[in-house]
Amino acid sequence: MKRYSAFAIAREALRHHSGWDRAWAAPAPKKRYDVIIVGAGGHGLATAYYLGKNHGITNVAVLEKGWLGGGNTGRNTTIIRSNYLQDSSSAIYEKARSLYETLSQDLNYNVMFSPRGVMMLAQTEHEKRGYLRTAHANALQGVETEFVGPDRVRQLCPIINIDGPRYPVLGALWQPRGGTARHDAVAWGYARACSAMGIDIIQQCEVTGVRSEGGKVTGVETSKGAIDCAKLGMVVAGHSGVLAEMAGFRLPIESVALQALVSEPIKPCMDVVVMANTVHGYMSQSDKGEMVIGGGADGYNNYTQRGSFHHIEETVRALVETFPMISRLKMLRQWGGIVDMTGDRSPILSRTPLDGCFINCGWGTGGFKAIPGSGWGFAELMATGASPLTAEFGLERFREGRFVDESVAAGVAH
Numbered sequence: 335m336k337r338y339s340a341f342a343i344a345r346e347a348l349r350h351h352s353g354w355d356r357a358w359a360a361p362a363p364k365k366r367y368d369v370i371i372v373g374a375g376g377h378g379l380a381t382a383y384y385l386g387k388n389h390g391i392t393n394v395a396v397l398e399k400g401w402l403g404g405g406n407t408g409r410n411t412t413i414i415r416s417n418y419l420q421d422s423s424s425a426i427y428e429k430a431r432s433l434y435e436t437l438s439q440d441l442n443y444n445v446m447f448s449p450r451g452v453m454m455l456a457q458t459e460h461e462k463r464g465y466l467r468t469a470h471a472n473a474l475q476g477v478e479t480e481f482v483g484p485d486r487v488r489q490l491c492p493i494i495n496i497d498g499p500r501y502p503v504l505g506a507l508w509q510p511r512g513g514t515a516r517h518d519a520v521a522w523g524y525a526r527a528c529s530a531m532g533i534d535i536i537q538q539c540e541v542t543g544v545r546s547e548g549g550k551v552t553g554v555e556t557s558k559g560a561i562d563c564a565k566l567g568m569v570v571a572g573h574s575g576v577l578a579e580m581a582g583f584r585l586p587i588e589s590v591a592l593q594a595l596v597s598e599p600i601k602p603c604m605d606v607v608v609m610a611n612t613v614h615g616y617m618s619q620s621d622k623g624e625m626v627i628g629g630g631a632d633g634y635n636n637y638t639q640r641g642s643f644h645h646i647e648e649t650v651r652a653l654v655e656t657f658p659m660i661s662r663l664k665m666l667r668q669w670g671g672i673v674d675m676t677g678d679r680s681p682i683l684s685r686t687p688l689d690g691c692f693i694n695c696g697w698g699t700g701g702f703k704a705i706p707g708s709g710w711g712f713a714e715l716m717a718t719g720a721s722p723l724t725a726e727f728g729l730e731r732f733r734e735g736r737f738v739d740e741s742v743a744a745g746v747a748h
């Protein structure tokens with residue numbers, strides 16, 4: 335792989351950009367791999383990358399039924415933060431956030447990490463108490479957050495209506511090194527780095543069945559034929575239940591649509607991310623000037639990548655009362671993704687009842703922020719059989735009642 339650098343850009347400028355390589359190869363599948371990862375979203379690609387980088391396992395294929403990054407990874411609103419309540423959650427989300435800090439250098443690919451700060455508004459006394467508790471927990475966990483009062487909120491984001499017609503802003507949980515990154519670039523950067531290590535990324539290759547013998551996984555059936563493997567990682571977000579069924583087990587997961595929308599571009603007016611969980615909406619401004627808007631997930635299961643109209647109305651209403659100046663903005667685009675929700679709003683990174691088969695799912699509405707940490711931990715789990723980052727996120731917790739309750743931190747969103 336040729337390195338991207340200022341020198342390379344200057345060199346290519348002089349020869350009419352004729353010397354760039356393809357960012358990643360498009361190989362035909364081999365008959366057998368040590369590890370197959372199903373799903374070339376951020377989590378699948380990051381898992382493959384850290385299998386190669388941290389564990390020297392590169393006889394790996396990542397199988398993707400569509401195009402890489404075309405699932406939720408390419409559809410999310412890119413908020414990155416690690417202000418979760420439980421120790422196990424803040425450990426994996428903070429690992430991810432800290433990896434994001436240097437991901438562009440690590441992958442030699444600009445993922446446009448922008449630690450502009452994330453603010454979660456407290457708009458009821460109950461919410462304020464909850465965020466104060468989280469700020470204290472984060473202090474003990476070594477995660478940098480603080481609870482700030484309304485004056486500081488106004489200073490950080492002057493366009494907020496502090497008095498609010500329904501819920502005045504009582505303060506906010508503020509994470510100064512939270513922010514955003516470019517979602518496609520995260521997928522593309524990992525894909526390019528995987529390909530450079532000799533890992534095969536095979537697009538347009540749908541897994542249609544899981545093969546096993548004597549309770550152990552032996553391979554998969556795909557739209558490009560059967561492929562053998564010693565270990566299988568399922569990393570397919572909203573389709574986790576479908577893949578689990580192929581492997582003969584059930585998951586405590588519900589698949590629901592979550593949607594987002596962007597406005598026409600306007601001049602810079604907001605340089606932080608704001609989440610208003612009580613009224614149910616969140617917003618940031620993209621580098622192009624569009625206001626990037628999201629809200630809650632649909633309340634019923636489905637596999638359409640669209641989402642319902644009433645959620646758009648609810649989200650926009652919430653944001654107009656929080657930021658009255660956006661009331662006359664035109665919305666340009668709306669889209670949806672299928673997210674995988676667990677009951678405790680925490681992910682599953684686990685062995686499964688099928689020996690050699692592992693699953694990484696349940697990131698729900700908030701897994702983009704976790705991609706590097708999840709890939710790091712899941713690769714360690716698959717390579718060595720255990721990882722401190724994933725220890726509390728096993729499937730057995732649902733049977734044993736050891737929930738990692740993050741319903742408040744997951745909140746409206748991400």
Ligand SMILES: Cc1cc2nc3c(=O)[nH]c(=O)nc-3n(C[C@H](O)[C@H](O)[C@H](O)COP(=O)(O)OP(=O)(O)OC[C@H]3O[C@@H](n4cnc5c(N)ncnc54)[C@H](O)[C@@H]3O)c2cc1C
Nearest residue numbers: 373375377399405406407410411413541671701702703748
């Ligand atoms: C509208 C929206 C807004 C969001 N906002 C945020 C946010 O601001 N911050 C945040 O942290 N998170 C956010 N999320 C959540 C985040 O996008 C996801 O948690 C994360 O992207 C999941 O990544 P993934 O790699 O697990 O899944 P995906 O990116 O969905 O990748 C899974 C891949 O598996 C493939 N696949 C499925 N079935 C098969 C099969 N049978 N064979 C082969 N391939 C298969 C799919 O095609 C897909 O490409 C948001 C999600 C949505 C939908």
